[in-house]
Amino acid sequence: MYVTLKVEVEKCNGCKRCIWSCPDPNVLLYVQEEKQVAVNQHRCKGCGLCVTICPKKALALSDN
């Protein structure tokens, strides 16, 4: 699927709910130094679950 998942770093508080919600492993990764999540774009299938679950509205999908 040709979509890009973006993390708005100024909104993310590192709660990890998006990681728990993602059906696939190693798509959303917790970056300890930044206490935020990063996206492995190559593994994200664009299902949008994490976007829905994020309490800070820090995730967004966009068409490429």
Ligand code: SF4
């Ligand atoms: S659910 Fe949202 S606020 Fe929590 S870690 Fe993921 S992107 Fe950040």
Ligand code: SF4
């Ligand atoms: S859009 Fe779906 S596959 Fe991509 S990171 Fe979020 S939950 Fe995982």
